[in-house]
Amino acid sequence: MAKVPVQFTLNGSEKAEFIESGTTLLHALRDKIGDTSPKGGCHQGTCGACSVIIDGELRLSCLTLAETCNGADIRTTAGLAEAGVLHPLQRAFLDAFATQCGFCTPGMIMAAKVLLDRTPNPSREDVVEALSGNICRCTGYEPIIQAVLTAARANSQNAA
Amino acid sequence: MSLALQTFSTVKDANAALQASGTRYLGGGTLVVRGANEGDVSVSSLVRVTEPSLSAITVSGDKVQLGASVTMAAIARHPDLAAVAPAARAVGGPAIRNMATVGGNLFAPAPYGDFAVALLALDATVTAETGETPIEDFLTGRDSSRAIITAVEFSLPKADSFHFLKVSRVKPKGISVLSIAALLQRTADGTVTSARIALGCMADRPMRAKAAERALLGCKLTPQEIAPALAAAGEGISPITDPIASTWYRAEVLPVHLGRLLLG
Amino acid sequence: MELRKDYFADVREDGLHEIGQPRPRLDSPGHVTGKTAYFADRNFPGMLHLKMVRSPHHHARIRSIDTSEAEKHPGVVRVLTAKDVPHNVYTILILIQIGPEDETVLADGKVRWKGEAVVAVLAETERAAQEAAAKVKVDYEVLPAVFDMEEALKPGAPIVNEYHGQNYYLYDSGECRKVRFGDVEAGFAQADHILEQTYQSSPIEHAPTETTGCVVAPEGNDRFTCYTNTQAMFFTLDNTSIILQMPGSKLHFVGGTVGGGFGGKVDVIVEPITILAAKLTGRPVCFIYSREEEMQISSPRAAEKVVIKDGIMKDGRIVARKVTGYTDAGAYSRHSPYGAQKGAAHYPGPYTIPNVWIDTYCVYTNRTPSSAMRGFGVTIGDFALEVQMDKLARLIGMDPLEFRFINAYRDGDMKAHRQPTEGAALIECMQEASRAANWPVAEKYMAMSSYRKGA
Numbered sequence: 014m015a016k017v018p019v020q021f022t023l024n025g026s027e028k029a030e031f032i033e034s035g036t037t038l039l040h041a042l043r044d045k046i047g048d049t050s051p052k053g054g055c056h057q058g059t060c061g062a063c064s065v066i067i068d069g070e071l072r073l074s075c076l077t078l079a080e081t082c083n084g085a086d087i088r089t090t091a092g093l094a095e096a097g098v099l100h101p102l103q104r105a106f107l108d109a110f111a112t113q114c115g116f117c118t119p120g121m122i123m124a125a126k127v128l129l130d131r132t133p134n135p136s137r138e139d140v141v142e143a144l145s146g147n148i149c150r151c152t153g154y155e156p157i158i159q160a161v162l163t164a165a166r167a168n169s170q171n172a173a
Numbered sequence: 174m175s176l177a178l179q180t181f182s183t184v185k186d187a188n189a190a191l192q193a194s195g196t197r198y199l200g201g202g203t204l205v206v207r208g209a210n211e212g213d214v215s216v217s218s219l220v221r222v223t224e225p226s227l228s229a230i231t232v233s234g235d236k237v238q239l240g241a242s243v244t245m246a247a248i249a250r251h252p253d254l255a256a257v258a259p260a261a262r263a264v265g266g267p268a269i270r271n272m273a274t275v276g277g278n279l280f281a282p283a284p285y286g287d288f289a290v291a292l293l294a295l296d297a298t299v300t301a302e303t304g305e306t307p308i309e310d311f312l313t314g315r316d317s318s319r320a321i322i323t324a325v326e327f328s329l330p331k332a333d334s335f336h337f338l339k340v341s342r343v344k345p346k347g348i349s350v351l352s353i354a355a356l357l358q359r360t361a362d363g364t365v366t367s368a369r370i371a372l373g374c375m376a377d378r379p380m381r382a383k384a385a386e387r388a389l390l391g392c393k394l395t396p397q398e399i400a401p402a403l404a405a406a407g408e409g410i411s412p413i414t415d416p417i418a419s420t421w422y423r424a425e426v427l428p429v430h431l432g433r434l435l436l437g
Numbered sequence: 438m439e440l441r442k443d444y445f446a447d448v449r450e451d452g453l454h455e456i457g458q459p460r461p462r463l464d465s466p467g468h469v470t471g472k473t474a475y476f477a478d479r480n481f482p483g484m485l486h487l488k489m490v491r492s493p494h495h496h497a498r499i500r501s502i503d504t505s506e507a508e509k510h511p512g513v514v515r516v517l518t519a520k521d522v523p524h525n526v527y528t529i530l531i532l533i534q535i536g537p538e539d540e541t542v543l544a545d546g547k548v549r550w551k552g553e554a555v556v557a558v559l560a561e562t563e564r565a566a567q568e569a570a571a572k573v574k575v576d577y578e579v580l581p582a583v584f585d586m587e588e589a590l591k592p593g594a595p596i597v598n599e600y601h602g603q604n605y606y607l608y609d610s611g612e613c614r615k616v617r618f619g620d621v622e623a624g625f626a627q628a629d630h631i632l633e634q635t636y637q638s639s640p641i642e643h644a645p646t647e648t649t650g651c652v653v654a655p656e657g658n659d660r661f662t663c664y665t666n667t668q669a670m671f672f673t674l675d676n677t678s679i680i681l682q683m684p685g686s687k688l689h690f691v692g693g694t695v696g697g698g699f700g701g702k703v704d705v706i707v708e709p710i711t712i713l714a715a716k717l718t719g720r721p722v723c724f725i726y727s728r729e730e731e732m733q734i735s736s737p738r739a740a741e742k743v744v745i746k747d748g749i750m751k752d753g754r755i756v757a758r759k760v761t762g763y764t765d766a767g768a769y770s771r772h773s774p775y776g777a778q779k780g781a782a783h784y785p786g787p788y789t790i791p792n793v794w795i796d797t798y799c800v801y802t803n804r805t806p807s808s809a810m811r812g813f814g815v816t817i818g819d820f821a822l823e824v825q826m827d828k829l830a831r832l833i834g835m836d837p838l839e840f841r842f843i844n845a846y847r848d849g850d851m852k853a854h855r856q857p858t859e860g861a862a863l864i865e866c867m868q869e870a871s872r873a874a875n876w877p878v879a880e881k882y883m884a885m886s887s888y889r890k891g892a
Contacts, residue, residue, distance in 0.1 A: 059728070114645075116647045148646060
């Protein structure tokens with residue numbers, strides 16, 4: 014089985030690995046690099062648990078082949094806290110009880126981050142739309158939506 | 174055999190590689206990588222192309238050319254493509270829209286392929302190295318298609334002439350129960366002079382509602398006058414059954430939603 | 438009214454300091470940082486992937502299994518069949534003496550539902566395991582299948598599960614669980630109206646975001662550590678011990694972190710075969726359901742059919758209720774005999790009815806084995822009962838909420854299964870609901886209490 018090199022930046026640090034051709038980014042991150050924050054829930058693009066940010070865009074790592082990510086800037090929930098200080102989204106998810114089983118949480122936070130990066134003051138509809146590819150089977154959507162709105166308010170207060 | 178990816182810089186080279194058995198073209202990955210993840214071991218080799226023209230959107234006058242690798246997200250946010258943006262936005266969630274391509278949507282089996290439904294109503298032309306094909310013919314023969322699609326072209330519909338509706342059970346986004354796209358030309362008094370209606374989930378691929386199209390000619394869009402078109406909407410359909418809805422259900426609700434689309 | 442201070446003054450302490458206070462969830466910091474370790478986050482060097490070859494038929498005899506091509510496939514380490522499993526026939530509830538053992542870890546001679554596990558393939562990569570699984574040849578003789586509970590109970594129906602010998606679970610009470618209270622026929626005879634209705638439900642899948650699975654690592658000391666998302670840790674450990682004929686001291690289960698369960702992860706399915714695979718290969722092994730397996734293979738909530746016949750007086754009193762409940766266990770028992778029994782205890786609902794007759798059947802069909810899900814045995818019954826209550830109220834032209842006040846059980850009332858009612862508070866709940874929903878009822882109902890005089 015032919016191994017191919019992949020090299021990209023993960024949460025700001027350089028990563029280089031030899032992987033089997035055809036390996037998904039989800040498997041490369043979890044099994045090779047050791048970042049298990051993206052979760053494999055369906056491997057078919059339905060649940061959003063594997064969501065990561067590639068070059069500023071939300072993507073599904075389960076449907077992305079790792080070798081197509083050479084040179085990319087990849088962000089995951091594992092890299093969101095800085096020096097142990099939680100990102101406002103993480104803080105808001107904690108405070109709003111926006112986690113239940115927690116399996117969808119890293120993907121939800123990635124989807125929310127892309128939204129807030131582009132739309133600092135989103136409407137409720139913006140939030141619902143941004144999270145529409147992420148399933149929470151515990152059905153805790155309302156606290157999740159509230160958490161994202163709270164994080165947006167916290168961001169804009171900090172910026173003011 | 175494991176799965177191997179080959180990357181080419183030109184469509185020509187990729188087309189040559191695609192002729193090998195067990196090889197499929199990788200666009201956004203939402204169909205072929207999913208298939209591999211789900212244990213489809215018939216595919217052992219994937220081919221992709223990095224040619225920049227595949228990702229280009231060209232709008233000149235009312236002529237639109239979308240490279241096959243253009244994503245749903247790129248269409249949805251393009252300032253000149255507002256008329257077809259609703260169909261692009263109807264596909265998946267944000268992450269899927271960042272990945273799913275125009276070319277891939279042409280091959281997506283029902284219940285997927287909502288954007289192809291819009292392209293069918295718009296009478297798009299599908300371009301490959303081998304030439305151009307009207308979308309209706311392309312869809313009919315797509316199972317045996319072995320040439321990489323490079324672009325689709327269509328005329329941008331005038332405001333109010335293009336209507337698109339996707340019905341799903343999950344709000345705000347879900348898999349299609351059905352989707353409908355309609356391109357209607359009307360006179361100043363509202364009389365329909367031409368109609369092209371495309372349906373999703375009413376067969377294994379997008380199809381036209383030709384009987385309904387004919388029945389709409391000469392009608393104004395009122396409940397009374399469109400009634401014959403709604404009654405004819407089911408002619409020739411064989412809706413899919415899947416976990417979202419049954420054949421029976423899809424057939425039952427089609428006239429209801431077509432009515433809402435036409436009157437909305 | 439504060440029920441805590443009034444109705445429950447005797448049984449609830451007043452000096453509580455935590456209720457009503459937001460307290461951080463202990464698991465949330467792990468969830469929001471992606472650090473929570475789910476079973477699939479454990480990765481071991483040299484870990485093998487297990488893929489299951491499953492029955493494409495609802496009911497079939499296995500003539501032969503040929504694994505020779507699969508075994509030769511590059512990357513394949515071992516292929517397991519029924520003969521590799523030390524105690525292949527088991528049933529989960531044997532731990533609480535509910536037998537007989539009726540289910541196979543890997544099919545032996547017969548498959549009883551579409552999707553049943555037949556052969557386990559172990560390979561270096563997931564892809565190699567998938568490719569080899571496609572090369573396993575199973576020769577089936579397709580048998581007639583039965584999917585409908587009433588069809589299954591008819592004489593001459595195909596026998597689904599020979600370990601039972603008939604298509605229902607044989608309780609110590611006979612072909613069904615029975616509750617007999619008063620004289621139901623006399624009740625019907627005195628009733629002003631009789632209403633008999635049938636309610637049915639389909640199976641419901643839990644669809645957890647994290648699919649069922651486990652990762653097993655052999656330790657150096659003959660022990661096996663099993664990282665699992667089971668919701669039933671010790672049930673799984675004890676059943677595994679029986680199936681593998683291994684003392685429980687050799688099994689170390691690590692779990693408790695479940696990416697959504699809802700009752701769907703209480704069956705003992707993936708752990709025994711994965712531990713066996715680790716034992717026979719000496720390698721770490723992971724067995725993770727694909728999304729399709731989660732939806733099609735894991736136990737759903739049982740399909741149920743509930744027939745309710747009520748005798749009712751013009752003044753609103755229900756004087757007789759006869760319920761026949763059917764729980765579709767699918768091909769194997771799992772938790773369904775218990776679910777059907779729970780239904781028997783739950784009927785006739787939270788109402789005091791003098792004449793009650795209940796039969797609940799646990800029926801075997803060639804469908805996916807069903808099991809636990811959120812209030813199983815009760816949830817569908819409640820749907821049926823409360824729809825029936827609305828229909829009864831309509832039948833006699835009575836407000837549906839007032840109708841429930843008339844029939845609500847109250848403290849001291851004897852329930853049909855001979856447990857006296859205590860701490861009911863149903864009247865008080867409905868009074869609160871009446872106020873909260875702005876659905877007024879007559880003053881005499883608002884003056885009622887769950888306390889019976891002298892109770």
